Amino acid sequence: MEVVMAESGMSVFATIGFGLFILLAAVGGAAVLTWFERRLLGIWQDRYGPNRLGPFGILQVAADMLKLLTKHDWIPPFADRMVFIFAPTAIVVAMMMGFTVVPFSPDLYIIDLNIGLLFFLAMTSLAVYSVLLGGLASNNKYALLGGLRSAAQMISYEVFMGLSLMGVVMLTGSFSMRDIVEAQRDMWNCIPQFLGLYVFLIAGIAESHRLPFDLPEAEHELTAGFHTEYGGMKFAMLMLGEYLGLILISCMMVTLFFGGWLGPWLPPVVWFVIKVFIVICFFILLRAAIPRPRYDQLMTLGWKFMLPLTLVNLLGTGVIVLWMEG
């Protein structure tokens, strides 16, 4: 299939400027999210979370940043130097690339690829290299175990993450993100594709290493998993990548299943942001509520339950689409 970039309404400079804006907004959003998540977790666990610095404690972000920036940038002598340095950048770059295909409103997007969805899947899969290489290059048992788990988790969950979205693609008949949103004018995909949504939700959590599925870093068993040896800004980059992943998955979930920018009265961008915000809150709620499964339970859930469920969904959707066409 030939890759086609749809004509954007914006000029080249406007597109580049918007791209930079999205870059900054995503990084800023991820930074604020670290504070927001701690506050929200606090509220759900009947405490306050960081509330001291600035209004509602929002300056905690600045304090954390300052601390991480001034930390000794240490590379363990036993680590594989080049790979160790490369690993944290990979996840940030991959996640950032993922943002290019997100349609924020009918006119606000960086590129509209005709394979947008595939591009997103490819980019999130690239992010696994960061975790894998980070774990391997650290030359540390915990890090290696974390990397190992990450690889296994990624291989298992990538399979049906892609497959779960094929139902949406079938209903739309396009991989383009804008077409997918436009096709949801009558009914959001979360109703006909509720199985797909369910599977994509779980695979998305696993993909972005969020708790309940944060086995690669599993604090209680592997100290910090793949980023045990990381400190200072490299650690910050890994965390940034993780939070970018969370935002990206939320954006995708909104675009694919909750009608993207569609909504009455308010401008499309506002609708998009509101929906993404709600999905992010839900992700944090999952973190607050659900315990981490055992490693073998994770694999069993993936292969014995999620994969068949996805295939059933795929089959059902195919049958219905064919029947509708007559």
Add this chain to the structure above:
Amino acid sequence: MLNSLRSQLTTLWTILQHSFTKSETVEYPEQKPYLAPRYRGRIVLTKDPDGEERCVACNLCAVACPVDCIALQQGVKEDGRWYPQFFRINFSRCIMCGMCEEACPTNAIQLTPDFEMCEYDRQNMVYEKEHLQIEGTGKYHDYNFYRVSGLAIKGKDKGQAQNEAQPIDVKSLLP
């Protein structure tokens, strides 16, 4: 599977309801916690109702201390009273167990409901007698060791203490 799904959803709902419950956090520096009068915090040396220091430097507190944080030296005043020449507690070792208070025969050493004794310099955690000594009587307002003990001091001879019988004169113990 469905059962576990239902359980997870119940959990999510329960946690979501906690958005509206009150936080358990006590915001400490602004909001002080209640400390019972018998709370075991900073150690003080008290004085008896007459304003004399109670400590008789018997060393029982130093013996009872499980972490050996108390050091003192006994001296004798001209009137016959015992007193500590120095009395030193190393609070960086102290575990606030209250054994010294239990061991003290004169109720001199007492623990108070105060725990705010942080220091930037570890040397400052060592308290000398002048830091420990307070003017009051602490928890026991009327107790004065020398009034009830049989020890002879200036102005109070044997047998003159409260509830103390005159000493028996063994030489006049005749039938």
